[in-house]
Amino acid sequence: MTTAIQFDGISKQYRLGNVGTGTLSHDLERMWARLRGKPDPFAKVGQVNDRAAKSGDDGPDSKYVWALKDISFDVKEGEILGIIGRNGAGKSTLLKLLSRVTAPTTGAIRARGRIASLLEVGTGFHPELTGRENIYLNGAILGMRRREITRRLDEIIEFSGCAKYIDTPVKRYSSGMTVRLGFAVAAHLECEILVVDEVLAVGDAEFQKKCLGKLRSLSEERKRTAIFVSHNMAAVKHICTKGVVLGDGNITFVGDASDAIDHYQLTQSTNREIAIEDRIDRNGNGLVRINSIEITSNGCPTLYPDQPIAISVRYSKQSRELLSAPRLIVGIYDSFRNSLFRLDSALTDELPATLAPQGTIKCTVTPLHTTPGILFVNLAIFDNGQLADHVENAAAIEIEACYSNSGKLRLNRKDCLINLPHTWTYDD
Amino acid sequence: MASIEATIPDVQDDQIKSRAEEDAGDWTLLIEPRNSLFDLRLHEVWHYRDLLFLFVRRDFVAFYKQTILGPVWFFVQPILTTLMFILVFKNIAGLSTDGLPPILFYLCGVTFWNYFADCFNKTATVFTTNAQLFGKVYFPRVIAPLAIVMSNLVRFGVQFVLFMCFLAWFWARGEVQPNAAALLMPLLIAIMATFSLGLGMLFSALTTKYRDLVFLLSFGVQLLMYATPVIYPMSQMSPRIAQYLRWNPLAPLIETARYGFLGSGSFSWGWLAYSATIAVMAFLASTVVFNRVEKTFMDTV
Numbered sequence: 245m246t247t248a249i250q251f252d253g254i255s256k257q258y259r260l261g262n263v264g265t266g267t268l269s270h271d272l273e274r275m276w277a278r279l280r281g282k283p284d285p286f287a288k289v290g291q292v293n294d295r296a297a298k299s300g301d302d303g304p305d306s307k308y309v310w311a312l313k314d315i316s317f318d319v320k321e322g323e324i325l326g327i328i329g330r331n332g333a334g335k336s337t338l339l340k341l342l343s344r345v346t347a348p349t350t351g352a353i354r355a356r357g358r359i360a361s362l363l364e365v366g367t368g369f370h371p372e373l374t375g376r377e378n379i380y381l382n383g384a385i386l387g388m389r390r391r392e393i394t395r396r397l398d399e400i401i402e403f404s405g406c407a408k409y410i411d412t413p414v415k416r417y418s419s420g421m422t423v424r425l426g427f428a429v430a431a432h433l434e435c436e437i438l439v440v441d442e443v444l445a446v447g448d449a450e451f452q453k454k455c456l457g458k459l460r461s462l463s464e465e466r467k468r469t470a471i472f473v474s475h476n477m478a479a480v481k482h483i484c485t486k487g488v489v490l491g492d493g494n495i496t497f498v499g500d501a502s503d504a505i506d507h508y509q510l511t512q513s514t515n516r517e518i519a520i521e522d523r524i525d526r527n528g529n530g531l532v533r534i535n536s537i538e539i540t541s542n543g544c545p546t547l548y549p550d551q552p553i554a555i556s557v558r559y560s561k562q563s564r565e566l567l568s569a570p571r572l573i574v575g576i577y578d579s580f581r582n583s584l585f586r587l588d589s590a591l592t593d594e595l596p597a598t599l600a601p602q603g604t605i606k607c608t609v610t611p612l613h614t615t616p617g618i619l620f621v622n623l624a625i626f627d628n629g630q631l632a633d634h635v636e637n638a639a640a641i642e643i644e645a646c647y648s649n650s651g652k653l654r655l656n657r658k659d660c661l662i663n664l665p666h667t668w669t670y671d672d
Numbered sequence: 673m674a675s676i677e678a679t680i681p682d683v684q685d686d687q688i689k690s691r692a693e694e695d696a697g698d699w700t701l702l703i704e705p706r707n708s709l710f711d712l713r714l715h716e717v718w719h720y721r722d723l724l725f726l727f728v729r730r731d732f733v734a735f736y737k738q739t740i741l742g743p744v745w746f747f748v749q750p751i752l753t754t755l756m757f758i759l760v761f762k763n764i765a766g767l768s769t770d771g772l773p774p775i776l777f778y779l780c781g782v783t784f785w786n787y788f789a790d791c792f793n794k795t796a797t798v799f800t801t802n803a804q805l806f807g808k809v810y811f812p813r814v815i816a817p818l819a820i821v822m823s824n825l826v827r828f829g830v831q832f833v834l835f836m837c838f839l840a841w842f843w844a845r846g847e848v849q850p851n852a853a854a855l856l857m858p859l860l861i862a863i864m865a866t867f868s869l870g871l872g873m874l875f876s877a878l879t880t881k882y883r884d885l886v887f888l889l890s891f892g893v894q895l896l897m898y899a900t901p902v903i904y905p906m907s908q909m910s911p912r913i914a915q916y917l918r919w920n921p922l923a924p925l926i927e928t929a930r931y932g933f934l935g936s937g938s939f940s941w942g943w944l945a946y947s948a949t950i951a952v953m954a955f956l957a958s959t960v961v962f963n964r965v966e967k968t969f970m971d972t973v
Contacts, residue, residue: 250699344703344967345806345809345970347705347968352704354699354701355699355702358701368805370730373737387719387811389719389722
């Protein structure tokens with residue numbers, strides 16, 4: 245397969261703070277350096293792009309930041325690449341470079357074919373013009389010729405579902421209609437490479453589905469390459485074939501889309517897992533607190549789908565009183581927040597009616613039989629019938645791959661979530 | 673408000689070249705930190721010519737949408753300006769109109785001057801006014817200033833028709849004598865368009881980063897009008913002032929127009945060539961500056 249897009253050592257540096265006299269003096273310094281044939285005095289400085297960390301005002305270092313640093317990867321023809329990452333990881337900057345809204349500081353991007361980029365739908369819509377006039381305007385802005393638009397006008401109008409309003413000024417449209425019209429134009433662009441930002445986050449569910457379907461069919465039928473940036477993991481998993489995870493301006497993972505999602509989710513939660521005790525994003529009255537959780541299989545932390553699992557939760561009660569009618573709920577979720585299992589102590593009545601103010605509750609589970617990948621655990625503890633503590637994503641657990649009795653690798657996440665043990669017989 | 677601004681250091685990276693050679697290929701698109709200075713990428717502009725047309729149409733249509741008089745509003749501005757000039761400069765200040773009917777004298781100056789001033793003012797802030805659009809999608813940036821020059825040309829055309837009506841009236845009464853120099857009109861407009869585009873793009877590149885210039889600019893354009901023979905004929909200037917004012921590249925253009933249509937004023941090929949040269953030079957300089965800025969202006973605007 246040929247390479248459609250090649251990112252080659254892409255970096256982007258931004259200057260922080262106001263444009264003011266400092267800017268002018270840096271500009272002059274830079275110009276002076278260039279006149280003498282010296283390299284840019286500010287090219288070497290710059291920090292890792294960690295928005296949370298607050299930098300002091302000492303030295304030139306703090307004035308510059310690398311939004312992207314040495315990004316290199318290839319996108320093959322016909323691939324749908326999903327780019328995921330936290331806010332501020334550099335996703336939007338990467339898209340901006342690709343759509344030529346701004347230029348990289350260093351490096352180069354090479355591509356084969358026309359790139360159509362949708363950082364926003366309905367770019368350049370003029371509120372006073374009618375829907376039809378705006379289709380032409382928007383199409384031309386995206387690089388279509390007038391002839392092309394005329395040829396596909398009926399298709400576009402039909403896809404947008406705004407046929408009745410097409411000769412009404414766009415300012416009378418609802419926001420949903422405007423978005424639909426914008427996407428309709430974009431979806432009918434003739435290009436080899438499609439770049440899509442989270443524009444799909446708008447519009448109703450039905451329209452979103454239509455858009456995702458369109459994106460998928462574009463790549464399957466027409467062999468178009470697409471790059472898709474989203475926070476919607478389900479959408480990424482559904483339509484992307486490959487995933488890139490960005491973190492603080494660097495690539496942290498390249499690979500299969502669902503692996504990329506798992507990697508992202510895992511790094512997300514390990515960041516926060518530091519200690520359940522220190523977490524503040526918890527609900528409940530706080531009289532009892534969950535201190536830690538440990539998940540093991542036969543006493544070791546490696547978990548296999550065909551082995552029983554033991555979940556131990558340590559708790560403590562501030563008032564040193566006994567817990568009455570204790571109840572512990574363990575919820576197990578996949579990367580898309582689908583609830584897979586719920587283990588509720590109230591359903592079995594095995595816990596004693598009162599518990600010591602400090603202790604460990606242990607739950608033993610039969611083999612989960614899930615396909616390999618990441619699972620997330622939510623915890624909730626009740627005391628005296630009231631929610632005392634509730635921690636989401638208290639732990640992320642990785643289920644290892646496992647071979648069947650015949651030695652074949654079992655199913656994986658792309659096939660299904662649960663891999664039920666079963667037998668086959670043959671009846672004559 | 674804090675802003676984020678990008679920087680382009682000169683970094684030579686041999687690594688980049690080596691990787692490109694591995695996949696030596698038929699890349700159709702190359703995105704790099706900088707483009708070459710004089711390259712306007714005209715083939716790209718040509719591909720987007722429909723956009724140019726649609727921008728012009730949008731400006732024209734959106735101007736009179738939801739108005740009853742519609743395009744008639746294009747007439748109102750020059751007529752009111754002319755009446756005001758007659759009142760202030762002719763009647764109160766008593767400036768000479770070279771023996772011409774004042775309404776024709778001022779209308780001629782105002783029509784031509786407005787074209788230059790509108791083009792210049794709008795082109796100079798093209799990045800700031802289109803930031804929303806430029807920030808989301810790529811098309812050759814030069815389309816935007818070109819569209820401004822073109823849609824103002826439409827406006828000029830409408831106003832010129834108005835001027836022609838008045839001219840025909842006074843000509844029929846024998847008060848003015850147009851001559852063959854009036855046929856130079858397309859050339860005058862071409863020079864004016866080039867000059868305003870060049871000057872405007874030059875300033876647009878600077879206003880993205882330093883907004884101070886925007887304020888300076890609108891004031892400067894007003895002053896420039898008084899340095900151009902719009903409200904007075906060149907012939908009435910004292911030679912001491914005229915020897916400076918004649919170096920204003922706009923002066924020969926307005927004077928030629930007045931000479932051709934109204935039969936009074938000065939005309940010389942030499943000065944016209946001078947205006948053309950300045951216009952072309954401004955345009956070339958602006959191309960260089962515009963090319964340097966267009967790629968990263970989004971980070972500074």
